[in-house]
Each structure stands twice: as structure tokens, then as C-alpha cells.
Amino acid sequence: MTDGPAGRRGPGEPQPWGGVRPFSIKTKLGALVVVSVLITTGLSVIAVHTKTELRFITIFSMIATLLITQFVAHSLTAPLDDMNAVARSISHGDYTRRVRENRRDELGDLAQTINAMADELEAQDGQRKELVANVSHELRTPIAGLRAVLENIVDGVTQADPETMRTALRQTERLGRLVETLLDLSRLDNGVVPLKKRRFEVWPYLSGVLKEANMVASARAGMASGSGSHTRTDVHLHLDVSPPELVAHADPERIHQVVANLIDNAVKHSPPHGRVTVRARRGAQPESLELEVLDEGPGIPRTEWHRVFERFNRGNVNRPHGPGSDGGTGLGLAIARWAVDLHGGRIGVAESERGCRILITLPGASPAPS
Secondary structure: OOOOHHHOOOOOOOOHHHHOOOOOHHHHHHHHHHHHHHHHHHHHHHHHHHOOOHHHHHHHHHHHHHHHHHHHHHHHHHHHHHHHHHHHHHHOOOOOOOOOOOOOOHHHHHHHHHHHHHHHHHHHHHHHHHHHHHHHHHHHHHHHHHHHHHHHHHOOOOOOOHHHHHHHHHHHHHHHHHHHHHHHHHHHHHOOOOOOOEEEEHHHHHHHHHHHHHHHHHHHOOOOOOOOOOOOOOOEEEEEEEOOOOEEEEOHHHHHHHHHHHHHHHHHHOOOOOEEEEEEEEOOOOOOEEEEEEOOOOOOOHHHHHHOOOOOOOOOOOOOOOOOOOOOOOOHHHHHHHHHHHOOOEEEEEOOOOOOEEEEEEOOOOOOOO
């Protein structure tokens, strides 16, 4: 394998010359000793042939050796000063500074490691700030709506009739959905959610998920969405399961999260009176499952496929969401990927002639130990 930019090597890759770099610190220190000995020996030979006093030769040797040592020491300590300054900036919350990676020795490797750490910390800090901004935005809308309803009741503007209380209940439910999403995100990070796999029939299960999606959308229609869930009632949901008696082995609750989030995302991106199809087929292994969710929206550019399931990613198109959506938190697809990963499956964007096609593969039942 060859070196990358600036002599980079992957972890565990063998170094040339038996593990010694041609410009390593050990090589430089060894060269310093050899040069010092050669200078002293050369000056001693000159002193013998020219009959120069030994004290002058000793002084000249010391001066030359000190100059060379100072040059080598400066070349080694200057990068350390730069790294120390960058590390101090990182400790104070400034993740923008980087160490120059212009060396091909151990200090160059250390500079790459520090820069990689700074990149990761900067990304995490950006995600944290974005999380605070998104959660603040998502909480503000339902809280403001609930407060307005209650203030109207207290001030006597409206009566606490069933319709008014249903409005307050909807706002409270929206808060509950957001909190549940944040709890899922916390479980995702901590990895504390166990799988409860069981065998189930796919057709009635997915049929129930689609009916629930339709009911929830109808219940939310006519009110502003602050939870990121769609309020579209013009999009038709279609289920295609083959064979009809198809069975799968998975955690139904987690798969419900996956399908519901994918449907919600597909409906948001659908054109008026569009169609979203949920397709299920038998996988290659016993009780394995292949799921597809297809919409008729603008689709996702291939350059964005790798970012679709990142947290807070809301798409990079001019009008990514249809009527009745505020864009959501950008967490739904990240949670869907997490649930699929828990099963040991795969999820990704697949080729499609029209719209977006998300393909999920679930491995099914694990083989019984022999």
C-alpha cells in the first residue's frame, strides 16, 4: 500500500524498512549522533595532520555539534508548540484551528490525529447546537398553541367545551410525540434498547401500520404541525405484499418505527394526490424480509444518498416538503436506520425511475445452534 497525502498511512499498516520511517524522529536523532561523531573525528584527524592544538579542535567540535543539535531540536519542538496551541484552543471550545500536516514522522502522525479529533469535536458541537435549535423550535409551537387555548379559557374568551379541550389535547399529544422522539434518540446513543423479535404475518401487520398513518394524518389535518409529522390527506397509501401469506421474524415495535417514519417522509415529499407504495417481499433467508417504500416526489440526488439517514438532515432540494409539513426535526430517518441496524439489516436509497425508493433488508430468524 502506498502513502496518502503527506505520507499518511492507515492504522496498523506496516511502515517501510522494517517499521522505521525514513524521516522518523529516531532516524533524525541517530543521524545527529553520527554527524556529531563524524565532525569530532574529522576535526581530530585535521588536528593531527596540521598539528593544531587539541583545545581548539574541541571548541570547534562543541560549537558545530551545538549548532546542529539546536537545529534538530527546533525542528522537533516547533510542531509541539503548534500542537499545544491547537489543543489549548480545543479545550476552550474553539474547534476551528488545525495543526499543519507537513511532516512525515511521528509528529506528522500526531498532527493528523489531533486534526481528526478536532474535526470530530467540531461536528459533534455542530450537532449539539443544531439539536438545541431544533428542539427549541419544535417545543415552542405546541407550547404556544396550548398556552393560547388555556389563556382563552381562563380569560373567558372561549368555553372549556369538548372541541376546545380536544385542541388542547392535540397540542399535548404533539409534545408527547416530540419527547418520545428525543427518548428514541437517547436510546440510540446509549444502545440500551433490546430487541423483542417474534414471528408475525406481514400483510395484516403492515395493513395496520398504513391504517394508523391515515388515521393520524386525518386527525392532524386542519391544524398547524409543530411535531414534523405530516397532515397530508390527499396522498394515497398503497400496500403490496407478495405472497399474501408472507411471514417475518423481527421486532414489530421497531419495524413499526421504521415503516411509519418512512411513510411520513414519503408523504411529505409527495406531489398533490400522489401515491406512496409499501412493498414487501420474501428475503433470501428463512423468515427474512425485503421492504420498499416508494413515493412519486422529486427524488433524492445521488450525491445526497449517503446523507439521507444522518441526523437533522432535511434534504437539499428547493422545496423538499409538500403542503402540510414544516420539515420536521430530521431525526425520523436516523431513527429508522438505527432500528434496522439493531436487526443486523440494511437500509438505503435504491435506484428508481420516479421519486424516491428506500430499500430495507431484514435478516429474519437466526439459525438455531447445532
